[in-house]
Amino acid sequence: MEYVAVIGLEVHLHLKTKTKAFCGCSTEFGSQPNTQVCPVCLGFPGSLPVLNKKAFDYAIKTGLALNCKVQNFTKFDRKNYFYPDLPKNYQISQYDLPLATKGYLDIEVEGKIKRIGITRVHMEEDAGKLIHKENCSLVDFNRAGVPLLEIVSEPDINSPLEAYEYLSTLKSILEYLEVSDCDMEKGSLRCDANVSIRPKGETTLGTKTELKNMNSFKGVRDALDYEIKRQSEALNRNEKISQETRLWDAKTMVSVPMRTKEGAQDYRYFPEPDLPPFLVSDEQILGLKNEIPELPTEKMLRFIKEYGLSEYDAKVLTSDKKFAYITEERIKKYPSANKKPVVNWSIGPVLETAAASKMEPADLIIPGGDDEFIKLIKLAEDGQISNLVAKSVFNESLKANKLATQIIREKNLFQISDESSLEKLADEVIKGNPGPVQDFKSGKTNAIMFLVGQLMKKSGGKANPKVVQDVLRRRLTDV
Amino acid sequence: MDITKNTVKHVSHLARIDLCDKELDKLAVQLKSILDFIDKLKELDVKDVNAASHILPLNNVFREDTLSESLPLEETLKNAPQKNDKFFGVPKVIE
Numbered sequence A: 001m002e003y004v005a006v007i008g009l010e011v012h013l014h015l016k017t018k019t020k021a022f023c024g025c026s027t028e029f030g031s032q033p034n035t036q037v038c039p040v041c042l043g044f045p046g047s048l049p050v051l052n053k054k055a056f057d058y059a060i061k062t063g064l065a066l067n068c069k070v071q072n073f074t075k076f077d078r079k080n081y082f083y084p085d086l087p088k089n090y091q092i093s094q095y096d097l098p099l100a101t102k103g104y105l106d107i108e109v110e111g112k113i114k115r116i117g118i119t120r121v122h123m124e125e126d127a128g129k130l131i132h133k134e135n136c137s138l139v140d141f142n143r144a145g146v147p148l149l150e151i152v153s154e155p156d157i158n159s160p161l162e163a164y165e166y167l168s169t170l171k172s173i174l175e176y177l178e179v180s181d182c183d184m185e186k187g188s189l190r191c192d193a194n195v196s197i198r199p200k201g202e203t204t205l206g207t208k209t210e211l212k213n214m215n216s217f218k219g220v221r222d223a224l225d226y227e228i229k230r231q232s233e234a235l236n237r238n239e240k241i242s243q244e245t246r247l248w249d250a251k252t253m254v255s256v257p258m259r260t261k262e263g264a265q266d267y268r269y270f271p272e273p274d275l276p277p278f279l280v281s282d283e284q285i286l287g288l289k290n291e292i293p294e295l296p297t298e299k300m301l302r303f304i305k306e307y308g309l310s311e312y313d314a315k316v317l318t319s320d321k322k323f324a325y326i327t328e329e330r331i332k333k334y335p336s337a338n339k340k341p342v343v344n345w346s347i348g349p350v351l352e353t354a355a356a357s358k359m360e361p362a363d364l365i366i367p368g369g370d371d372e373f374i375k376l377i378k379l380a381e382d383g384q385i386s387n388l389v390a391k392s393v394f395n396e397s398l399k400a401n402k403l404a405t406q407i408i409r410e411k412n413l414f415q416i417s418d419e420s421s422l423e424k425l426a427d428e429v430i431k432g433n434p435g436p437v438q439d440f441k442s443g444k445t446n447a448i449m450f451l452v453g454q455l456m457k458k459s460g461g462k463a464n465p466k467v468v469q470d471v472l473r474r475r476l477t478d479v
Numbered sequence B: 001m002d003i004t005k006n007t008v009k010h011v012s013h014l015a016r017i018d019l020c021d022k023e024l025d026k027l028a029v030q031l032k033s034i035l036d037f038i039d040k041l042k043e044l045d046v047k048d049v050n051a052a053s054h055i056l057p058l059n060n061v062f063r064e065d066t067l068s069e070s071l072p073l074e075e076t077l078k079n080a081p082q083k084n085d086k087f088f089g090v091p092k093v094i095e
């Protein structure tokens, strides 16, 4: 039977503030254990939480960027449960009045736009970190109290690929907003998935399972692939799907049911008495809305319109905010109306070099900066140096930290387009290759390509191949 | 509101309080009388009253995102019943 997957994603992300959500402790990652804690985030009696204004603003901005309605009245609640990584035995979260609701995110899958609903966006605090040893567990509370944003999608996602695109699009927006590092490896972005399947054409929902412990976007896609297959096979065997939480293991590519504590979860939410409620005026919302920069999709559409880029090129260029910015600066500085060469160079050599040296493309240092980069592109575009030469000059310039134009001058790499010097070389090639010359003359016109290659070799790659062909053709028919 | 022995058992488990059979019986009766007393509030007409989440006339209390000093490690771990190097130690938990 054919099934349709129904997937909802729950994303938790660290907001990029200097200090925690409710106290002044640092949020820095990787410090010595338990050195970024205080009475508030350790839950000592008598301590009082006070909300970080920046975290609140970041949360509202994210809600707005996800097309949500930001609530004018919001409050925090206590979610009660016992676990050793939770010092207060409750987590400050939001229950019935989340900060923002009813938004959406447009994703592109196989050339089509699909709208994924956002149920809610709310703020909460992270818990500490547990390290399990032989006889005991160790707790580091540095992460306890770090501001988290929870973004819950509607179950509008129908395939692992859509889930992947949703996460990539979300990440790109969050990076543009500069509200989170979105680094799954460091745990600053985490994703859980709810998934069920139903026979195609039917509307009744199947039993859903919750997937946890994926530590990359690819991991989410793989875990969903596995789970959809597992559920389909179970249903085909007339087995029941049990509602459970499953942990993904990226190494074995298999998920296993989590050992559940007996009894359903009962969090006994109630309003957090230590934090008075928050009123957000329409003016405040508008003010924050105005701080939102041009987002990736808008930028992509503008690039297509303003610089005549293809959709693919525009998408590649705008997926990273900083790279989009510096590339646009270069496009603007490039002196010709046709901007395509700068785009090709940015998507080609720049991205390739950055990837090869595991650098962010925006951090790639080009000796002499944009001016040199543009000069090099222009020289290649005007045929003064060949494209091949230009690319090797680019690589050498970065490697040796030397100006591209200096390398071209020193090595005398300018393309030879001067016909009289090429004629001399052409005659030498014709004399040295009687076979192919005979072939050409007897009508095998393709043989000229061999002669062009020979001449290019003789010129050390500097001859202008177009001119070479003209000259050769002329000499072959003249002589 | 009906408070059975099972309700008390559930709540005591949530609060991690161990109760014996006799205590469960006794507390079920007591809790029921407390809740019945609170139920008196239901007699009030609150049709035109908005639900309140807080009692103080306060809102929008914020702090700026500026660092303040954290506790020294010795101080942090001073009263921990179990510690291990720089960590708090707890009975082993398995996810």
Ligand SMILES: [Zn+2]
Binding pocket: A020, A023, A024, A025, A036, A037, A038, A039, A040, A041, A042, A145
């Ligand atoms: Zn703290």
